[in-house]
Amino acid sequence: MRTSLVIMKRELQGYFSTPLAYVFLFVFLFFANFLTFRSPFFEARQADLRIFFDVLPVLFIFLVPAIGMRLWAEERKSGTIEMLFSLPVRVGEAVLGKFLAAWIFIGASLLLTFPMIVTVNYLGSPDNGVIAAGYLGAFFLSGCYLAVSLFCSSISSSQVVSFILSVMVCTVFVFADYPSVLVVLQKFASPGMIEAVENMSFVVHFESIRRGVIEFTDITFYVIFIAGWISAACVVLHGRREA
Amino acid sequence: MYVAIHYGREPSVINVKKLKKRFGPITAVDGVSFSAAKGDVLGFIGPNGAGKTTTMRMIACLTRPDEGTAEINGFDILNDSLKVRRSIGYLPENTPLYGEMTTLSFLRFIVDIRGIGGGDKEREIERVIDICSLGEVVHQSIETLSKGYRKRVGLAQTLIGDPAVLILDEPTDGLDPNQKRDIRSLIMNMAQNKSIIVSTHILEELEAICNRAIVINRGRIVADATPEEFRKEGGGRIDEFFETVTRGSE
Numbered sequence: 477m478r479t480s481l482v483i484m485k486r487e488l489q490g491y492f493s494t495p496l497a498y499v500f501l502f503v504f505l506f507f508a509n510f511l512t513f514r515s516p517f518f519e520a521r522q523a524d525l526r527i528f529f530d531v532l533p534v535l536f537i538f539l540v541p542a543i544g545m546r547l548w549a550e551e552r553k554s555g556t557i558e559m560l561f562s563l564p565v566r567v568g569e570a571v572l573g574k575f576l577a578a579w580i581f582i583g584a585s586l587l588l589t590f591p592m593i594v595t596v597n598y599l600g601s602p603d604n605g606v607i608a609a610g611y612l613g614a615f616f617l618s619g620c621y622l623a624v625s626l627f628c629s630s631i632s633s634s635q636v637v638s639f640i641l642s643v644m645v646c647t648v649f650v651f652a653d654y655p656s657v658l659v660v661l662q663k664f665a666s667p668g669m670i671e672a673v674e675n676m677s678f679v680v681h682f683e684s685i686r687r688g689v690i691e692f693t694d695i696t697f698y699v700i701f702i703a704g705w706i707s708a709a710c711v712v713l714h715g716r717r718e719a
Numbered sequence: 720m721y722v723a724i725h726y727g728r729e730p731s732v733i734n735v736k737k738l739k740k741r742f743g744p745i746t747a748v749d750g751v752s753f754s755a756a757k758g759d760v761l762g763f764i765g766p767n768g769a770g771k772t773t774t775m776r777m778i779a780c781l782t783r784p785d786e787g788t789a790e791i792n793g794f795d796i797l798n799d800s801l802k803v804r805r806s807i808g809y810l811p812e813n814t815p816l817y818g819e820m821t822t823l824s825f826l827r828f829i830v831d832i833r834g835i836g837g838g839d840k841e842r843e844i845e846r847v848i849d850i851c852s853l854g855e856v857v858h859q860s861i862e863t864l865s866k867g868y869r870k871r872v873g874l875a876q877t878l879i880g881d882p883a884v885l886i887l888d889e890p891t892d893g894l895d896p897n898q899k900r901d902i903r904s905l906i907m908n909m910a911q912n913k914s915i916i917v918s919t920h921i922l923e924e925l926e927a928i929c930n931r932a933i934v935i936n937r938g939r940i941v942a943d944a945t946p947e948e949f950r951k952e953g954g955g956r957i958d959e960f961f962e963t964v965t966r967g968s969e
Contacts, residue, residue, distance in 0.1 A: 489824065558781060563832050
């Protein structure tokens, strides 16, 4: 764990010593605010962040892979992975360190949307508990996208390939519960299978959390999903060393 | 195979036993065995694609051998990978480093990874900065450094924690003559207390820094002796000898 923390610290410093962090923050905050306030936010006359949390799953499809794509692809391309694994570092420690750094960074970006909370509190009296639950859900949601991107980054040394792959996989998991997808599935799949696909959607599990209902099953889904993709990345990286 | 070995003064720190590695149909390393003791600077020389880097990567636990094993400092590369890596300082080919970091923050990172804490931490950083003469560039980001300085930062990284074994893959590649001389004298200064493997393409380098040389061709060791003996065998010309053993085994 100590090694993971050392790697996490280095990664976090790395974000801020390159333009990456600033560009990401700018783009994320711009689109988060733009898409939220462009929608009938004021016309709705409701002091809540419903629209913001509606926008997030789609916004994350493009932005989280932008952070995740470089995690391993860059190390592989530049060859620093050789140096890193010649040090007394376990693959799992390195993967966890990198994941945590990126997740904390995305979490911090989410916190920087706080002016929205201030705005709705100024305009009315929202249920801040629900908003807090929404942020917690959004943080876990981003972890899922990130775990997918981390895996995609571990299988390719090209950041572009890893970005496109992550966007594709994340899209599948975001839209898995959409009626149009389920209608197609109904033609050949059993009801149990349809339900299983629907429940794989990131958004389904986000729905209840953002309404303020933090359910054990939803959090468990996120934790297992994240752990699964991180483990897959470990297996890939381990396999590369064994090969 | 030409072998003339006169070592055995010290117990072996590196013990390589019949390492084998295949990549598809190609056998990159084919039963390489050798050992080296403290104080040895062992030169790995051979044509491109001979298997030098693959052998070094296997010893540094970066790739797993198909057959055979190696013991580093008493630890097996297959079963004790972490302990082996604690005993090794490895400089990969082309010196990959985190370019966005400053020299100092990079060395701090390595010290932390190697688990050196407390007051020893700054002392250790100062020690390697001193050995590698990096004082002028500690606050400079690595991507802005010259090739010579980058190599030195790479070398400094290998020295942290004072590992018993150094594995340096072409440490002087791409440097100008002065920088080459600097790196060579650095390696020679470190040689006394360590066991060092250096791969190179440069025959003069063997004579300059190595007390023993191993010629690898097509994954096999074709000669193992001191550079002086190589010269003697080549009739006063080390390149003649190199050509005979590498072309002769084709």
